[in-house]
Amino acid sequence: MINISRAAGFVLAAFVFSAGGSAQNVVLRTDASALVLDAKKGKKLKHVYYGGPLADADIASLHAAQGKGRNAYPDYGMLTAPESAIAARHADGDMTLDLRVDSVFDQTIDGATVKTVRLRDNVYPFTVDVNYHLYPDDDIIETWTTVSHNENGDVDLTRFASSYLPVRSSDGWLLSFYGNHCNEAREECRAIPRGMTVIKNRDGVRNTHYAHPEVMISLDGKPRENDGRVIGAALEYTGNYKLRLDYENDNVYHFFAGINEDDSPYTLSAGEILATPRVAYTYSSQGLGGASRNYHSWARKHKIANAHRDRKILLNSWEGVYFDINEEGMKGMMEDIAAMGGELFVMDDGWFGVEYPRNDDKQGLGDWKVNPRKLPHGIKGLLSTAKKNKIGFGIWIEPEMVNERSELAMAHPDWIWKSPNRERTYGRGGQQMNLDMANPQVQDFVFNVVDTLLTNYPDIDYIKWDANNAGRSHGSQYLAADRQNHVYINYHKGLENVLRRIRAKYPDVTIQACAGGGGRVNYGLLPYFDEFWTSDNTDALQRVFLQWGTSYFYPAIAMACHVSSAKTPHTQRVLPPKFRCDVAMSGRMGLEMQPKNMTDFEKKVCRQAIADYKIIRPVVQHGDLYRLLSPYDDRGAASLMYVAPAKERAVFYWYKLRSFSHDNLPRVPMAGLDADRTYRVTELNRIDTKPLSFEGKTFSGRFLMDNGLEMPAENRVDDQDREEYSSRVLLLQAID
Ligand code: DGJ
Secondary structure (H helix, E strand, O other), X not given: OOOOOOOOOOEEOOOEEEOOOOOEEXXXXXXXXXXXXXXXXXXXXXXXXXXXXXXXXXXXXXXXXXXXXXXOOOEOEXXXXXXXXXXXXOOOOOOOEOEEEEEEEEEEEOOEEEEEEEEEEOOOOEEEEEEEEEEHHHOEEEEEEEEEEOXXXXXXXXXXXXXXXXXXXXXXXXXXXXXXXXXXXXXXXXXXXXXXXXXXXXXXXXXXOOOOOEEEEEOOOOOOOOOEOEEEEEEOOOOOEEEEEEEOOOOEEEEEEEEOOOOOOEEEOOOOOEEOOOEEEEEEOEHHHHHHHHHHHHHHHHHOXXXXXXXXXXXXXXXXXOOOOOHHXXXXXXXXXXXXXXXXXXXXXXXXXXXXXOOOOXXXXXXXXXXXXXXOXXXXXXXXXXXXOOOEEEEEEOOOEEEOEOHHHHHOHHHEOOOOOOOOOOOHHXXXXXXXXXXXXXXXXXXXHHHHXXXXXXXXXXXXXXXXXXXXXXXXXXXXXXXXXXXXXXXHHHHHHHHHHHHHHOOOOEEEEOEOOEOOOOOOOHHHOOEEEOOOOOOHHHHHHHXXXXXXOOOHXXXXXXXXXXXXXXXXXXXXXXXXXXXXXXXXXXXXXXXXXXXXXXXXXXXXXXHHHHHHHHHHHHOEEEEEEOHHHOOOEEEEEEEOOOOOEEEEEEEEOOOOOOOOOOOEOOOOOOOOOEEEEEXXXXXXXXXXXXXXXXXXXXXXXXXXXXXXXXXXXXXXXXXXXXXXXXXXXXXX
């Protein structure tokens, strides 16, 4: 093993060693994966390997096995044909880069050891650090770059990907996500076509209504759930992104991920450092399921606020009363959710605005003062009602936004995000605009919205942080004319600054990331949030698909899943209460309706579901996910399960997705259990008059995983009454 000298102030590299004569390998190992780079000083940094674990013998002979090495961070200029990760126009106008390995060293960033390969241009004083942070237990490797220079003037970065990864395969498939508001996280799986596949976002503010900044690449043809080699990639960013997958004639899929530089090149001053967002890669030989479980475990340990804590079961007021907030109504909802066994009530939009009361989506945003006509006893009164009912209290805000008709817009017209020379442009309600988060005064204002609420009312337990506007027009009244290209990037830097301050002061408050539903489901924001609102669509049938897509990268603990009213607002579909509850019970369960309008039967089912959810909550929120039967396979049903880490408990879900007579529904073998243990099966949230034939019976884990249990196709409440969409939730408990 050799050490390579490092830049001043950094610790010597421990992982770098020489193998095979001239090669100087950087070997980054996790428990079940390895990434190898060839980092010879003065040469191009080469990617050698990313895949399963390597023995020392493999590493010694690796170069012989791998064929042609690829640049690990391709630069533009000296070899112009291949796609590049970075391109720059130097201060003197030159457009070439030739980055060479300078040093390899360890450094501490945010308390963690990070391996850095420093690249320097061989002509210009231009440096790129390629950084790696390893999470060995979860087989996750994060990588990103830090770019700086010391030239005689500004350098324009026209491309600045966080990462490049060459993936060698001749039958690569791509799993990616597309969608829309109320139809988020639809999965799409296809053989990777020749040419360039681009997955991107240009919303400016939110980034997951449509595409997602995450993909899985299967190396072995169409990906399977439990076997096959899969590489996952998640860009940890909440702004505009671009993922590129270039595939020409060399059996290598060239993957690039980073900020979307369209209309957004970055002008880097001398001495300034641009840190690109991290990409979290995982490698799994256990198919998509293995890769998902890696992400989930990593997220719970490192990327989700307060993930050690069980999440409360809540009622959110939005679909129940929309903007019609008043003290009596809130009191009624609190009493109703408490009576059903719920633990938290969240008052949504409509509680604020004095001069411009927030009675609809056309005014009031920005004026975070309680409307005394609606809430004469203010938030204090609501908190005391919550206390009486022994539940927590949460509140909705949308602090990055402002309405034209608001005291804030009148007082601070210069805080509005717009081109300095043009008229305002409006979004939601024809009135909504964004505040310019690049402006430090705006950052202070947004921080103070939260700080004032939590200082005045320390008993507030939960905040729902919404964002309902896209970036409507390019422009900042704060940024200088020659930095207008930083509009998007600085918006998100500003947002992160605020969130960092909030979390430093209020680490314990639960905060939900909402953005017109599922517009901010990303790992860039999650570290500051406890969960996200998965979608504004609460139709349980569509939710089966939506939650399925979201589950590839995000664990159940972060996925807010609410039971809607019988007639779901967005699709007008009428679904039985058990089905609605059973679907919500597979994530972070909550309710989204007016309890006053519920029938006694619905209330009974919800009460039961809440009580049963409390039994399985630790398994759902902290256990391992196994997707069993995909709704996308169109087999008439969908099924998944969660298994506790020690495999002593599991929860199995089965949903019938269409109502065809005598449909040929599959029996679903289970997964993730201990083959040698015996499990007792108990149905939860049961509404049928007769118990299931296997109720209370015991089976070996092996039998359940080889064979599964035959699900009756219908729920029978009585002889006359059959429900159209049936579902089951089974608890499996090891008895030995
Ligand atoms: C959009 C959110 O997704 C909804 O849940 C709700 O909070 C509304 N905004 C309120 O305006």
